[in-house]
Amino acid sequence: MSALPQAAPEGAxxxxxxxxxxxxxxxGVVFYANYLKFFERARTEWLRELGVTQSTLTQTDGVMFVVxxxxxxxxxxxxxxxxxxxxxxxxxxxxASVQFLQEAWRCSAAGRELLAVGRIKVGxxxxxxFRPNGIPRRVxxxxxx
Numbered sequence: 001m002s003a004l005p006q007a008a009p010e011g012a013x014x015x016x017x018x019x020x021x022x023x024x025x026x027x028g029v030v031f032y033a034n035y036l037k038f039f040e041r042a043r044t045e046w047l048r049e050l051g052v053t054q055s056t057l058t059q060t061d062g063v064m065f066v067v068x069x070x071x072x073x074x075x076x077x078x079x080x081x082x083x084x085x086x087x088x089x090x091x092x093x094x095x096a097s098v099q100f101l102q103e104a105w106r107c108s109a110a111g112r113e114l115l116a117v118g119r120i121k122v123g124x125x126x127x128x129x130f131r132p133n134g135i136p137r138r139v140x141x142x143x144x145x
Contacts, residue, residue, distance in 0.1 A: 011145070012087035013046040016107070019082045029077035035116045036070060039102045042086035043120070050142040058127050061136045065122045068097065072118040076106070083107045084115070093143055096132045097123045 017038055025031040044054060058064050078084055085105040092099040104116040126133040135143070 012089045012103075013042070013049065014085050014087045015042040015045045017041065017084050017086060019078050019080055019084060021080060023078075024080050029079055030082075032072070032074065035072055035074075035104055035118065036120075038084065038086050038104060039088075039100075039118050039120060040067075042088050042102065043100060043122075046088045047142075052139050052142055057136070057139070061139075062127050063124050063133050063136065064127055065098075066125055066130075068121045068123045070118060070120050072116055074116050076113055076115050078104070078106055078115050085112070090143055090145060091119065093140070095134050095140075097121060098135070098143060 019030055023030050023034045047054070054064065083106070085107050087103045087105070089101045090098060091101040099119060099121045102118045102120060103114060104118075106113045106115055124133050124135045125131060
């Protein structure tokens with residue numbers, strides 16, 4: 001078994017969230033699908049920090065981001081009251097899509113532990129037609145590394 005990395009990737013955006021009772025399943029651990037919700041919130045906060053809000057994209061630019069595909073590898077369970085650090089990095093940037101590498105880490109006095117790694121691909125689509133649409137230039141410029 002290889003050792004897990006003990007830090008978030010260099011240059012990644014990070015955002016913290018606390019695990020609440022509603023996030024857990026009957027076994028007392030975070031329900032697996034909730035990591036996708038945590039990742040979504042982290043991407044939204046990252047965009048907000050870059051000056052891009054989803055509501056402005058829809059109202060002003062007539063476009064929105066939709067999830068095209070996801071994959072998540074789970075390494076350890078998060079539990080009630082854990083503090084999680086979620087990271088966001090652009091892995092690939094296209095004209096109308098972005099693939100993100102995201103991680104969920106448990107942060108405690110004992111250190112940090114990698115819990116889950118996700119790859120999420122989102123596409124930019126027209127609000128009117130739901131057909132692929134180029135990401136607005138001002139947004140593309142923000143997404144560049």
